[in-house]
Amino acid sequence: MNAVAHTSTDLDSASFREIAELAYRDSGLILVDEKRSMVQSRLRHRLRALKLPDFKSYCTFLNTEQGIAERRKLISALTTNVTHFFRENHHFDRLKEELSRLLPELKSGGALRIWSAGCSNGQEALSVAMTLLEHVPEVRNYDVRILATDIDPEVVAFAREGIYHERLIAGVPEALLSRYFRKLQTGSEHSYEALPVLKDMIRVNELNLLAPWPMTKKFDVVFCRNVVIYFDVATQETLWPKFQSVLKPQGVLFLGHSERIVDPDRFGFHGTGPTTYRPIAA
Numbered sequence: 001m002n003a004v005a006h007t008s009t010d011l012d013s014a015s016f017r018e019i020a021e022l023a024y025r026d027s028g029l030i031l032v033d034e035k036r037s038m039v040q041s042r043l044r045h046r047l048r049a050l051k052l053p054d055f056k057s058y059c060t061f062l063n064t065e066q067g068i069a070e071r072r073k074l075i076s077a078l079t080t081n082v083t084h085f086f087r088e089n090h091h092f093d094r095l096k097e098e099l100s101r102l103l104p105e106l107k108s109g110g111a112l113r114i115w116s117a118g119c120s121n122g123q124e125a126l127s128v129a130m131t132l133l134e135h136v137p138e139v140r141n142y143d144v145r146i147l148a149t150d151i152d153p154e155v156v157a158f159a160r161e162g163i164y165h166e167r168l169i170a171g172v173p174e175a176l177l178s179r180y181f182r183k184l185q186t187g188s189e190h191s192y193e194a195l196p197v198l199k200d201m202i203r204v205n206e207l208n209l210l211a212p213w214p215m216t217k218k219f220d221v222v223f224c225r226n227v228v229i230y231f232d233v234a235t236q237e238t239l240w241p242k243f244q245s246v247l248k249p250q251g252v253l254f255l256g257h258s259e260r261i262v263d264p265d266r267f268g269f270h271g272t273g274p275t276t277y278r279p280i281a282a
Contacts, residue, residue, distance in 0.1 A: 009047060011040035015055035019043070019074070022062060027075050027151055028210050028235040042077045046070070076152045083120045085171035086127045088225065091254045094276060095128065096135045098221060098252055103136060111143040113219045115246075117209060118227035119148035121168065122159025122194075122202075128223070129198045130176055140201065147215070149207035159204045162194035209239060218248045225275075226256035233262075240267035244279050253277045 011019075019039060020031035031039060043058070050070070052058050061067045062074065086092055099112070106112055116125040125148035132139045150156050163184065169177065169192050181192040207213070209227070222243060228236050240261055243253055255261070255275040264270055269277040 009040075009044050009054065011036055011043075011055050015059050016040075018059045019055075019062075022071065023075065023078060026071055026210075027079075027208060028231045029075070029078060030230060030232050031078070039078065043074065046073060046077060072153060076154050079152050079155075083123050083226070085123045085169070087124065087171070088254075088257055088275075090274060091223070091225075091276070092127060092131045094252070094254075094273060095131050095221060099132060099135055099139075101250075102220060106139075106142040106144070109143070111217075112139075112145070113217060114144075114146045114221045115215075115219045115223065116146065116148040117207075117222060117224040119150045119155075119159055119204065120152075121155050121164075122148060122162060122204065123164075123168070123171075124148070124223055124225070125159070125202045125204070126162070126180075126194055126198050129201045130172075130180055132201070133180075133197070134176070140197070144201060146202045147219075148202055148204045151206070151208045153206050156204055156206045162199055164192050164194075166190045166192075210235070213242065213246065215246060218246055219251055220248055221252050221254070222247060223254045225254055226259070229256060229259050237267070240264075240269070244268040247279050249279060249281060251279060 016031075016033075016036050016039060023029040023031055040055075043055070047053075047055070047058055050058070050061065052061060062071055102110070102112055114128055116128065119125050125146050128146055132144065148159055150159070164181075166189075169181070172181070177192065180195055180198050182195055184191045184193055209224075224243065228239060231239070244267060247253060252272070253269065253276070255277070257275060259275060261267060261269055261271075261277060264277060265280065268280050270280055272278045
């Protein structure tokens, strides 16, 4: 009996292929055979929650009308949400340069729009907000908005709440921590809540990058870092023109340290620094 109970939650090849195809179709996520054990470990709790005996039953459920909501939970379980504050700090130095360039326009009534695409738990968007406030303390007096989006509804809810355990706050200098966060304590645990001075600059929404984008205004800066690395080349090549189309003529796109636009001219970009791209002028 023990052996049967153990093997019933092993991920069989056919179920893995079905899950991989669904993940690719719904979110562009690439799951190669080497990821099978990872998928198994991350989804076993979904079988327990649904009281399903095996992955074959789980796949059957995913393809029912009732299983549509479960597909979002599947993507949530498979998406890696590992990030930290001020990750790849050279991009924030570049952001300061962009802000200095745009400041005269802001002071004369212009708008600054920044998008954190694939925002995970919100550390990136908060890092952007702190950078703006530290570089131009009066920036909140101007028309400045930061959009943070992610495919995972659970991390979107986390980012909206803006409360971080001690281990997640690493990377925030002590001076910024005391200036922009409120320390909370539950028993022996410490956590930190982002203050309204940061939260009020940020709007957090759920968005699948492969679905239609609802934004109507263009952005000065887009951070899409350590996201497209999980997509195949064909999927990446559908995204580059979309990013180009939502950037202002002098806008900037930041990618992660392991990501590149291969042949950027083809997609209307030119490189302007490490993993940094600007649209080619029309």
